Amino acid sequence: MGASNFDRATLDGNNEAFQRAVEQLRARLNFDFVTMGITAFVGAPLKWVYSAGETSNRHRRIALAPGHGVGGIVLKSGKPMLFTDIDSELDPREYSSYPIVFAEDLRSLCALPLKRNHHVIAVLLCAFRDVSESHAQAFRSLIADELRGTFCELAVVSEGFIGFDASLHDDASILSGRAGDSGESSPAKNDGSPRLIRSDLARIIGAQEDERRRISRELHDGVAQELLTVTFSLQRLREHLDDEGIAILDEAHGSINAVLDELHNISVMLRPSALDHLGFVPALRSQALVLEQTYGSAVAFEGDLTLPRFDRALETQAYRICQEAMTNACKYSGSDTVRVQVEAASDWLHICVSDDGCGFDVAHPTIKGSGCGLLGMQERANQVGATLSIESGAAGTRVTLVTPMRAQEELQ
Template sequence: MGASNFDQATISGKNAAFQQAVDALRKRFRFDFVSMGITAFPGAPLTWLYSAGETSNRHRRISLAPGHGIGGIVLKTGKPMLFTDIDSEMDPREYSSYPIVFAEDLRSFCALPLKRADHVVAVLLCAFRIVDPSHAKTFRALIADELRGVFCGLEVVSEGFMGLGETGDRSETTLVDISGDTSFAGVRDTDETGAPKLLRGDLARAIGAQEEERRRISRELHDGVAQELLTVTFTLQRLTDHVDAEGADILEEARGGINGVLDELHNISVMLRPSSLDHLGFVPALRSQALLLEKTYGSAIRFEGQLSLPRFDRALETQAYRMCQEAMTNACKYSGSDVVTVSVETAGNWLHISIVDEGCGFDVAHPAIKGTGCGLLGMQERANQVGATLSVESNEHGTRVTLVTPMRSSEEGDTR
């Protein structure tokens, strides 16, 4: 392990000191929220380990790859960030790209890289949940008077502040309304709304083509790019006995960076088309997706019930998985709920699935267009393709998405 790394022994020995420093900082400046995120080695994800003023433990479950989220961006670029009014400086549709903002309802923050031996090994985040002109002065005092270039023995980077527009991190894309009517009621009964029948046919073909393309790209990432990177790590390993101590540190850093890329490729592959869906079935694939969402957005996802059949019709597995993936992702990204419950059960030849959160809810009749994915329109079209009934109920107490569909075993269905 290189000298720039936070190994487990270091973390254990510093636990109390780090937490006390975070607590003192919040008390001294009356911040609403202060957190210190650390990374075990270069290229590894950043986790918010030490916090004060948190509203829940949701943020502690977030694991940010370098370049993703506020912590990941600061970690990768080595530059600090300062926002005194998020609502005016950031597009609200992009809040979900920065899960700590969403998880803790932050409105004003300063994020500072913390270095050791010229490597960013941690990030300090100090924030308020309201907007006030005095916050800019508070952040300046924090940097100039309190920290003075050092926090917990680590070098504080306080020059070259950047805005979100400079990060190049744009994982969210605005969805274009192609129907002219995004109401869920309209999707459920296209005849009454007058939506063109051509639209549904086009959407069905687009969904089918998208699924095949997802499978192809996922397979290429796993069998091609990932395998090539593994070969590079083996080559680096062979150099270990031929370099000095400084060279060993550089090799360790390189391996850490490659491992970080491999983790990111795995996450992308799971989002595109998890191999577990093809090889193990619906529930294992859904659990794999849930683990990824927990690390990304911090909401805990709990599973209830079980299936009477380990596998069922391949087309139904795919469409049910995509609908659940969309519902779980939306709940984690937009609801603000700390817990999302997924219930899966079979009754006779019927499959019953529900995804429930206790978040802010939304207007089902006129849902806002957010993020990527198939949305309500695509979910309903997937349900139509497998003869399922999809319903969405939402109010200020939370949202419930329910899917009820006839099912067949994999031996009876199409296994292509």
């Protein structure tokens, strides 16, 4: 039986015993941050529900599919993770792939799977926001002295530690303060490697859009539909099963639903169907929901949100520019809220994506991810005759797109 046995109050964060246990654990071992993530059923996303020492509520909006982020990796693998110095073991450009590390600015952590009836249904994460030799002892005390195999009547897994790259570490070396050999960090992207010229980038952007549309359609119309067919076939078994068989069947349904959700998110990132069928703003809203669940930042929309359909090329490029700006803000700014302002007047489209985060040097940006984001945004703007401006500093970042707009019916 999985986490579906948890009562509604537990899943909604209203279990006082769980919250009290998290707070007491943080106080006794002087952790900076302690949180407990819970999944509704086996295969469902994990959400950080009970916390102590948080800097904001941003982490509570994160929903981690199995295998994604610290919580998702621990949930899927059933193995704990422990790092005493994240900076030395994880390339800083990859922090955004682990939202809880990014949202709470963590530097050392221990994440432990929590089991009920042999299924991982929760994750306990204890962390510090700095690096110290004393942290190894704190994690050792957590496992050996404080928990002793259970937390809130759930079994604690404390063997077989894995790293961010999912490679096995030696337990003894981790608990003595050495997180194992995580390998050399990847070289910086600005090391003299060839750069794309504009004509190359334009061709790549066009090819990417075609390929994204094709893959998105195949995921939705092919893989997703096949999985739905499997669920219908499984449902026919229900009347032939005993209680134990029904429980296993329910877990299988949960796992398939989790895969369908992940396919939907991937499809939205590739090419949201809303962009083709409903238009610019509905597609942006769909993207915002994915980003909120992935990174925890709230995305707030303002302005004229009843735009008509307009030139498909403009819709696509404006959407991609906004998608990149929203994603960058959620991943890198550290801002709790990202604002998207949309205005359409006198045949002009004005879009602004802003945050009040840490900002960056626009003239000499630190290379993150593929390193082509800002260049790609500018090239997309050039393709549709739009003006793109990026302002950033200590007060945050503002990306503004201004472009002439033609309604779709004018092109026919």
